[in-house]
Amino acid sequence: MFLSVLSFFLGVLFCQQWAVLPDFLGLALSLIVAILMAYFNYRRVAYFLFGLVFASISADHFLSRQLTPDLQGKELLIQGDIIGLPEYNAQRVRFDFQLTHTAVLLPDKLRLSWYYPQQKITAGQSWQFYVKLKQPHGTLNPGGFDYEKWLFTQHIGATGYIRQAETAILLATKSPWSSISVIRQKLADLLIKQDISPASMALIKALSIGDKSQISARQWQVLSSSGTNHLMAISGLHIGLIAGMVYWLVFNCWLRLPSNRYSAPQIAACFAFIAALFYAALAGFSIPTQRALIMLGIFMLTLVMRRHVKTLNVFALALLAVLLVDPMAVLSAGFYLSFLAVFSIVYVLSARLCPEHRFVSSLKIHAFVALSLLPVLLFFFQRVSLIAPVANIIAVPVVSIVVVPLSLLALTLLQILPEIAVFLLQIVDSVLQALWQVLEYLVDLPMASIVRPKPQLWQMIVALLGVLLILAPKGIPGRFLGIFLVLPVFLVKPEKPVPGAMNLTLLDVGQGLSVVVETAEHALVFDTGARFSDKFDMGRNVILPFLYYRHILRLDKLIISHADNDHIGGAETLLNSISVQQVLSSVPDQLATYNAIQCSAGYSWEWDQIKFQFLSPPEHGFENENDNSCVLRIDTPQSSVLLTADIERAAEDYLIQNSSESLQADILISPHHGSNTSSSTAFLALVKPEKILIPADSPNRFGFPHVEVIERYQAIAAKYFITGDQGAISIRFNDNRNQLESYRDTHSRYWNQRKLIIK
Secondary structure, three states: HHHHHHHHHHHHHHOOOOOOOOOOOHHHHHHHHHHHHHHOOHHHHHHHHHHHHHHHHHHHOOOOOOOOHOOOOOOEEEEEEEEEEEEEOEEEEEEEEEEEOOOOOOOOOEEEEEOOOOOOOOOOOEEEEEEEEEOOOOOOOOOOOOHHHHHHHHHOOEEEEEEOHHHHEEEEEEOOOOOHHHHHHHHHHHHOOOOOOOOHHHHHHHHHOEEEEEEEHHHHHHHHOOOHHHHHOOOOHHHHHHHHHHHHHHHHHHOOOOOOOOOOOHHHHHHHHHHHHHHHHOOOOOHHHHHHHHHHHHHHHHOOOOOOOOOHHHHHHHHHHHHHHOOOHHHHHHHHHHHHHHHHHHHOOOOOOOOOHHHHHHHHHHHHHHHHHHHHHHHHOOOOEEEHHHHHHHHHHHHHHHHHHHHHHHHOOOOOOOOHHHHHHHHHHHHHHHHHHHHHHHHHHOOOOEOOOOOHHHHHHHHHHHHHHHHOOOOOOOOOHHHHHHHHOOOOOOOOOOOOOOEEEEEOOOOOEEEEEEEOOOOOOOOOOEOOOOOEEEEHHHHHHHHHHOOOOOOOOOEEOOHHHHHHOOOOHHHHHOEEEEEOOHHHHHHEEEOOEEEOOOOOEOOOOEEEEEOOOOOOOOOHHHOOEEEEEEEOOOOOOEEEEOHHHHHHHHHHHOOHOOOOOOOOOOOOHHHOOOOOHHHHHHOOOEEEEEEOOOOOOOOOOOHHHHHHHOOOOOOEEEHHHHOOEEEEOOEEEEEEHHHHHHHHHHHHOOOOOOO
């Protein structure tokens, strides 16, 4: 059975590797072949094809319900309900919206933002308002978070924001106990009123009602670096814990009752599943909790039916159930981490003849699970916490045995016995503060976590086989050979330019600019994109993941062209997260903490046969801040690049008059994102670029790149590329040529294939 389910899983997984889904004829042929394979008893092949067809049909069904291009950017009147807990920050509230009425065909589920709302937005409210929608779209970069994939797995068919806010009408508010979302909102409102430290309150809300929106960036950093981030949300571990506690309690109570009709394991299994169901509901039935609930339900069903089923078959049934409920679950890293963790526990507890003390056994399980997850963590995140086993040995019992049960008990008593509930929450607060001090001490240790290049898929699979061999029961010959199978994932070396060659990557940071330049021994970042909140900026969400992906752990120079948010926004995060040797900027005063120096015309240096020179700004500067942007020219033996940031006509005229001989460049980073205030005909005539890279979101509220600018680019026969359409754009300068690659073209999947956008 296990191999059959594995074949079905591989079919589902294979479907997710396609850039375009198969058409009806392709699916029909695959289904016919699958039936023939089943008839001739080639079951493994048949299950693989059934998985492939099932996943393809499911994906196509959802894609067909996404926003159509003709409705993008139009103001639409809609009615519906707020589902889930809204997420607040200083500027806006963001929430999921379930449509109930609309005049045109729209996706059932939307993700909307409301900037500066005048009323409190809560779950369970029904609203009518005008919205402007767009198709699912996000930045797409090597090593970065695929927002489009996340929207796809959440079945969100469009994103947008509220228009004409003054015309919005609150149609109804559901009663406090009418739905799961409303109950969660009620409990969240009760928790906020309690006298608990904000840091602990954020964690308590995450652990009790699955609301992680208040966890700060610093908290996420500590949790990630210590390998304990899985503990601070309603996860399979906590659902299993609650189910286990209820099972033990009901089992022991039922043994003392005179009943012969149902056995204690049957009754305990039923109550344990109900408790798990309730706890999963508090998390809003998020996808990870659904996965854990299905796995637990399969196991409890075997107890209720009094069937002795092999543990591996129970695992296979749970995997099959998850895939049938949501085949897109395989797109989540959490899917692999959770199933691999469960499989590892089953594996290390099977065929072991020597009994051990429970505490020793628990320590070994934590260590073994951490070891088995290593290759997968490196594959998905390129970062592994070396202190995770120690941190989890401390944090797991504290969170699971103390924090979660007391938090849930306090939540239950908040309206019945508020004094006792507050007392319990204060205990939890004290425990969490003490735990946090331990975690912060651990993450500050040298080599608390390591960053390695991303291994190839085959290297990860070989490493997993090596882990299985290492963790095999004693007596299995050649267990030490597993070490040699695991080592390759740590010995991966990224491909670096040779002296005289260079890699340049224009990152997709939405409406903003960030360029990474790599030479044989050096690296620089030119601008850092925008900052949107304390927890979200392009330095943290795009640039750092890319640097880790490329195994760049130190920057020789960070250049901030000027002070606009879409250029300087991610700088602080970057400077606090990675070693930077020198900071240059046209606004050094704003980066004085980091000893920034002025970028000015004439400043130059050379790395690995690559020459760098600032052409602007001059010492006297300009009145317009955009014109004061740092302008950097890069010369390789093969080609040249001109980075112009946000310069406008005044700076362009200065360059024409003072650097006319240095302006010609093969690659031009479009001035000011393609604004009509830049890219003058005279300027382009001197630069004479072959390729123009435009750092602009698509679509964006400024209308960049401007139509007239595109016409000027076309007039000089230059090829132009827009990051909003292409994703990150990489150029390799080597062998007397420059080779351009669009990340969306080479690495996108079917959920990234965007239809025509109406601007």
